[in-house]
Amino acid sequence: xxxxxxxxxxxxxxxxxxxxxxxxxxxxxxxxxxxxxxxxxxxxxxxxxxxxxxxxxxxxxxxxxxxxxxxxxxxxxxxxxxxxxxxxxxxxxxxxxxxxxxxxxxxxxxxxxxxxxxxxxxxxxxxxxxxxxxxxxxxxxxxxxxxxxxxxxxxxxxxxxxxxxxxxxxxxxxxxxxxxxxxxxx
Amino acid sequence: xxxxxxxxxxxxxxxxxxxxxxxxxxxxxxxxxxxxxxxxxxxxxxxxxxxxxxxxxxxxxxxxxxxxxxxxxxxxxxxxxxxxxxxxxxxxxxxxxxxxxxxxxxxxxxxxxxxxxxxxxxxxxxxxxxxxxxxxxxxxxxxxxxxxxxxxxxxxxxxxxxxxxxxxxxxxxxxxxxxxxxxxxx
DNA sequence: TAAAAAATAGATAGATCTATCTATTTTTTA
DNA sequence: TAAAAAATAGATAGATCTATCTATTTTTTA
Numbered sequence: 001x002x003x004x005x006x007x008x009x010x011x012x013x014x015x016x017x018x019x020x021x022x023x024x025x026x027x028x029x030x031x032x033x034x035x036x037x038x039x040x041x042x043x044x045x046x047x048x049x050x051x052x053x054x055x056x057x058x059x060x061x062x063x064x065x066x067x068x069x070x071x072x073x074x075x076x077x078x079x080x081x082x083x084x085x086x087x088x089x090x091x092x093x094x095x096x097x098x099x100x101x102x103x104x105x106x107x108x109x110x111x112x113x114x115x116x117x118x119x120x121x122x123x124x125x126x127x128x129x130x131x132x133x134x135x136x137x138x139x140x141x142x143x144x145x146x147x148x149x150x151x152x153x154x155x156x157x158x159x160x161x162x163x164x165x166x167x168x169x170x171x172x173x174x175x176x177x178x179x180x181x182x183x184x185x186x
Numbered sequence: 187x188x189x190x191x192x193x194x195x196x197x198x199x200x201x202x203x204x205x206x207x208x209x210x211x212x213x214x215x216x217x218x219x220x221x222x223x224x225x226x227x228x229x230x231x232x233x234x235x236x237x238x239x240x241x242x243x244x245x246x247x248x249x250x251x252x253x254x255x256x257x258x259x260x261x262x263x264x265x266x267x268x269x270x271x272x273x274x275x276x277x278x279x280x281x282x283x284x285x286x287x288x289x290x291x292x293x294x295x296x297x298x299x300x301x302x303x304x305x306x307x308x309x310x311x312x313x314x315x316x317x318x319x320x321x322x323x324x325x326x327x328x329x330x331x332x333x334x335x336x337x338x339x340x341x342x343x344x345x346x347x348x349x350x351x352x353x354x355x356x357x358x359x360x361x362x363x364x365x366x367x368x369x370x371x372x
Numbered sequence: 373t374a375a376a377a378a379a380t381a382g383a384t385a386g387a388t389c390t391a392t393c394t395a396t397t398t399t400t401t402a
Numbered sequence: 403t404a405a406a407a408a409a410t411a412g413a414t415a416g417a418t419c420t421a422t423c424t425a426t427t428t429t430t431t432a
Contacts, residue, residue, distance in 0.1 A: 040381090
């Protein structure tokens with residue numbers, strides 16, 4: 001028996017795929033309705049404007065990001081292990097084609113003018129950073145670097161590696177970060 | 187006496203400003219010719235298509251990036267000093283409004299489909315990385331991390347901090363990288 | 373099962389986009 | 403200074419964009 005996907009979800013699923021892989025400005029309403037197989041009236045009934053659809057897309061990404069991490073790290077208990085799972089998760093997200101981080105991409109595309117978008121993205125990145133700060137605080141590490149500083153800069157390394165994996169179409173930057181942090185916290 | 191800026195340069199200067207600050211897809215040919223005060227025929231005479239203008243923009247950015255670094259670091263001789271100048275340069279580039287890195291932005295906007303763009307951007311990032319690898323090799327540092335690994339990950343930190351400075355509209359991520367690397371190579 | 377709500381196809385408005393073309397004027401070169 | 407090259411204003415083509423509207427059909431709710 002057919003599992004019916006609701007119209008709103010069909011729209012949002014297609015928009016998610018296209019905004020992420022093809023870019024927000026390079027995705028037109030007409031392509032979305034064609035691929036989702038819905039009427040244009042339905043789209044504007046659920047999302048009053050393309051910008052509302054963008055916000056729904058970002059909220060969905062935010063929710064799924066933390067759900068995905070939760071699932072990915074279940075079974076790990078030691079903070080060191082969880083930190084390594086974090087980088088593994090972000091590597092896994094980039095497989096196989098290095099499309100980058102959806103939050104970074106939208107800011108690069110449309111800037112920070114739209115306050116709702118800016119706050120969603122800033123909030124998302126801030127939550128990742130906080131999560132890592134918590135994990136690093138729990139470590140029994142006594143290297144030369146303050147734990148919070150190490151956590152913040154580890155986060156930035158992962159961010160930079162994600163961007164440069166896309167640019168070079170290569171996993172190496174991300175693998176290099178993993179190697180680095182392993183040495184630092186071993 | 188009036189210094190005449192050539193038509194081609196007026197086009198490229200305006201395109202540079204708009205592509206960088208407003209985005210490539212959000213900048214139309216008509217806005218460029220209006221702000222540059224030139225005829226549309228002249229634009230297409232110098233640049234056969236908008237994509238050719240994009241390539242010229244990226245080549246200009248590439249050239250000016252290394253010229254700018256050269257100027258910024260002149261007077262510094264010790265590798266440690268040069269490394270700190272590198273991060274200072276990338277901080278200075280982000281002042282005062284955190285518009286990010288033009289190379290990262292264009293890839294986030296249009297992806298890696300266009301081979302000329304992809305190669306230009308990958309080449310640029312690779313040259314930055316090589317430059318840093320050279321500086322770190324010259325350091326007399328014997329921390330726990332291999333010099334090349336440290337150089338690569340320092341580069342990635344700066345990249346991530348640039349992106350996150352835009353997102354949070356704050357210099358802190360970049361200052362944090364500086365603090366981190368200072369401790370690592372002191 | 374009747375009424376209300378949701379979804380549909382498809383036309384349409386009006387703005388905007390890249391690129392080409394024409395006819396004229398200005399600037400540069402030989 | 404004459405010929406060639408470059409630049410100009412502005413119309414135009416044809417595609418594409420977001421969003422609205424109408425009239426009809428399908429689905430859901432009471």
